[in-house]
Amino acid sequence: MQIQKSFKPSPYGTLYLVPTPIGNLEDMTFRSLSILKTVDLIAAEDTRNTGILLKHFEIPTRQTSFHEHNAFRKIPDLIAFLESGKSIAQVSDAGLPSISDPGHDLVLAAIEKGINVVSLPGASAGITALIASGLVPQPHIFYGFLPRKASQQKAFFEQKHSYPETQIFYESPYRVKETLSNMLSVYGDRQVVVVRELTKLYEEYQRGSITEVIDFIEDNPLKGECLIIVSGLEDDRKDLELENTDVLTMVNELISNGLKPNQAIKKVAKEYQLNRQEVYNTYHHLNDQH
Template identity: 75%
Template structure:
């Protein structure tokens, strides 16, 4: 059991600050983030050249320490020594919130184990920013970060998450998005999904549709820039209707009604009523089928 009083404590140690940086637009840097970076003794940067440009823009002269996945193991003891000596550190990633896609989490765990205060500043997060404008259900959601690169590993990953109801958020290279969507389509079926690219930048773009529609669009319009994929979780009601549609061939019956002269929505209403199914669920199943 441990209780951290971030701003009212009596610790003789320094504080580890987790400071978010912009994910594209420099105006998303907060006043508090700038002030914190000016006041700490050291900035632990994923890429000192990249962070150096940010520091120069905001006229921050604090010294940097290189801290990334390739040197974290050897650097963490030295960083803990600085904190124990009373110096404060700020850890930043190249973009967004630190401690997610960088070794910051290992530093956080090590600091907590030594009873050193860890203070997180709120700020830009690509996954959450994209999610709330995606049009997909923002709650509940799961953030997974980067996916396995090999097709077999991806499909196994998706198969394991197939029945999850939560909206799922992934980071992906623009060169692999189409292949990833094809693997996703094979396992998940044709769910609603969104591809987001160049978030907060001048070419920011949301591509919203079904997975198959996104694949077709990307085939004609190759992607550039940093990308996210957001995909709907399993819709239990829709899955049930699709299963019932398979059992009694509901969708074929709708097609037959349309061929006999009914408009699609009238056919859906007729079949839903006949088989005592939810009309909206049948509508979604009919219009979202492959």
Template identity: 60%
Template structure:
């Protein structure tokens, strides 16, 4: 059991401050965040150039330490040494809250293991900011971050989430957005979706509609910039959109990859709503038809 009193009972060690930064508009920086960045002994930054521009904008001169996914494991011991010496460190990402889609979580866990205080500062979050204006239910919701890049891994991931009733939030690259939406359409059906980009900037944009509508929109009017996808959760009415013929290709893929038919049928039954026996029987019937 670990109890942290963030501002009382000093233990002679420094504190690790997790500081949110603007997701676009510089004016979204909080007074408290600026105060902490000016007071700490060093700032661990995902990209020192990006954070350097932020500090310059607000007239702050501070020591920057590069801390990103490629050097995190080497940097963490160095940062822990500074914290053990009583130095305060702020960790920031390029935009939004740290520890989301950056190695901050590893640093937090390592700091907590050494009884170092970890103090979060409220700040901007693209996922929540987009969600509250999406028009889709804000509660309950699930945030997943970036989807797997490989199509096969992405599909497998989506299959496990298809029956979730919560509104789902994803990050995606503009270069993969259409392929991702086509994959979601195949697995989820034609649900409501909101695409958000350039949050808090002059080109802020929301595209709301069904997945097919959004795909048509992207065909005629492509987008730039990082995207936020907010998807409607599963509702009972979605089920009729699936039929055995749309599920059988998934079953064939699993069997072709070496999975036993019985196991593949059972796993697909959990995410499609069909009975394992139905899938098993349909597979054999298809095979028999192909042999005739």
């Protein structure tokens, strides 16, 4: 077991995971700017992209390239740099590090050596798009990029078909239509939202059934960075056919008969084929909170 006291004095430097804007430079946080200015080195997925950001905010900190093709070779040097007492900010091209870049391997190496790893909150395309999508935000699952081959995609969707959670994917604009077609063949015609150019001038949300969005894309080819957000199996909200008062009554009756709250919630959800999280939220009045 290991306990990290993030801001307790340490003989080592700190590995900071710094989010960068996913499009709009104004989404850069004050804390992120401060860290980028004060660390000894910035490990960037693409030094050209990060260079534009640093130039915009007049940050002179030195960069080093750190991406999937050189990570195995660079990690020992970065760890030695941190062990010497100097700090590093790791950044991806856009959004949070470690999600779609080799940052996770660097994090594991730092943790193994007892080096503090500090993440900064900031822009994340998946969550940013989810909360404006109109689909149920909780629970959700983020998968990132999908397999490219149709057979692999369909096999992936077969595995996730019965998941009740809203699902978030990244996809190339050139593959979205084919991906949606593969999804349709496995999931059926669920509700989906395709989001493109998030935070940029041409930001767009395409909301509808999978077939409706495919038809729209046929006449309006996609451009720019894209996400696909699709409803989970139970997002038809059959579980909402029961009024909240009915759910509360059933849960409270089971509790009065000796079950613990969580046992009662699980039993009601299973017996009436409801979303367990929704029953939990109803019982604890979380649906009324904002």
